[in-house]
Amino acid sequence: EVQLVESGGGLIQPGGSLRLSCAASGFNFRNYWMNWVRQAPGKGLVWVSRIGDDGSGAVYADSVKGRFTVSRDNAKNTLYLQMNHLRADDTGVYYCTKGQYFASGSFNSWGQGTLVTVSS
Amino acid sequence: ENVLTQSPGTLSLSPGDRATLSCRASQSVINNYLAWYQQRPGQAPRLLIYSTSSRAADIPDRFSGRGSGTDFTLTISRLEPEDFAVYYCQQYGGSPFTFGPGTRVDIK
Numbered sequence: 486e487v488q489l490v491e492s493g494g495g496l497i498q499p500g501g502s503l504r505l506s507c508a509a510s511g512f513n514f515r516n517y518w519m520n521w522v523r524q525a526p527g528k529g530l531v532w533v534s535r536i537g538d539d540g541s542g543a544v545y546a547d548s549v550k551g552r553f554t555v556s557r558d559n560a561k562n563t564l565y566l567q568m569n570h571l572r573a574d575d576t577g578v579y580y581c582t583k584g585q586y587f588a589s590g591s592f593n594s595w596g597q598g599t600l601v602t603v604s605s
Numbered sequence: 606e607n608v609l610t611q612s613p614g615t616l617s618l619s620p621g622d623r624a625t626l627s628c629r630a631s632q633s634v635i636n637n638y639l640a641w642y643q644q645r646p647g648q649a650p651r652l653l654i655y656s657t658s659s660r661a662a663d664i665p666d667r668f669s670g671r672g673s674g675t676d677f678t679l680t681i682s683r684l685e686p687e688d689f690a691v692y693y694c695q696q697y698g699g700s701p702f703t704f705g706p707g708t709r710v711d712i713k
Binding site for chain 2: 520529530531532535544546547580585589590591592593595596597598
């Protein structure tokens, strides 16, 4: 069974930094591109970032480009999102997602999400 | 970026009714790579439909998708109590991936 378990969320002041983690199991992690998707409270889904199976090919939404960095450790089956210079509009639940196959952008597996709150 | 618009914003229906949800893209969706997700309160989204019309694993056949280019539709043939939720469309043919704002299906 595929499992994605996010951690690292919390309350952080504007301008601060957080690193999110996503522990993956139940599939061959190193064979899949991975993504982060976020959802502000009461709002819709927003794609944030994706990374290639070997750690290359990172792509970001314009709203986080230059502030967020996605990475992965295939030996630990873990995906990361380093978030710097956080702003109030970064508040939300951050989901780790896996595509249906290799580099697919249709996400058939989602974690339970981790809540990031940016507030003073 | 390819902006997705969903209509209606809210659909109020009864169990057993047919639901028709619309998703319109500002640009043609490459390869018709259009997906639909269901999100129940307090839960992560669940993939229902990919590539416009293919059902994901374990999705009941009352869910169907169709469309091409810029106009897409999700149909739920007969609403079950567990189908009252928010539905999002997503295009993944071009970068960045984008989601629509969602359609809420409420119990009338």
